[in-house]
Amino acid sequence: MSMTRRLMGVLLLCGGLWGCASTPTSGEEPPTGRLHMREGRALGNAPACSVDGPACPAGTGCMSLTVDGESQRRCLGGDVCAEWVRCSGGTECVVMESYPAQVRCTGTCTGTDCDTPVSSPAP
DSSP states (O other): OOHHHHHHHHHHHHHHHHHHHSOOTTSSOOOEEOEEEOTTOOGGGSOBOOTTOOOOOTTEEEEEEEETTEEEEEEEESOHHHHTEEESTTOEEEEESSSSEEEEEESOOOSSSEEOOOOOOOO
């Protein structure tokens, strides 16, 4: 994985932690972008994967992503954000280092194609 992706993952994780510790002034978290498949791509063409195996084919990695409201784990290769998915509302696609790797949209989404973040109730 490239150094830029690793740095982005760390920044996203740190930003997420700081975001959890602070309360937005409006009382609500900003909307998040949605993942969409790029033109000509379909997750059904990629093998399914899981923590328990089997291993993904060479040149691919197990990726966890939610597209059209459906969570999936698929063996994807190449630059997932540039070749497989895109984010809505001006947000940016990131791949978080974990197993399986998590593909998410980061940033504040604008427009109508956004999701309301799910937050846990206050203790």
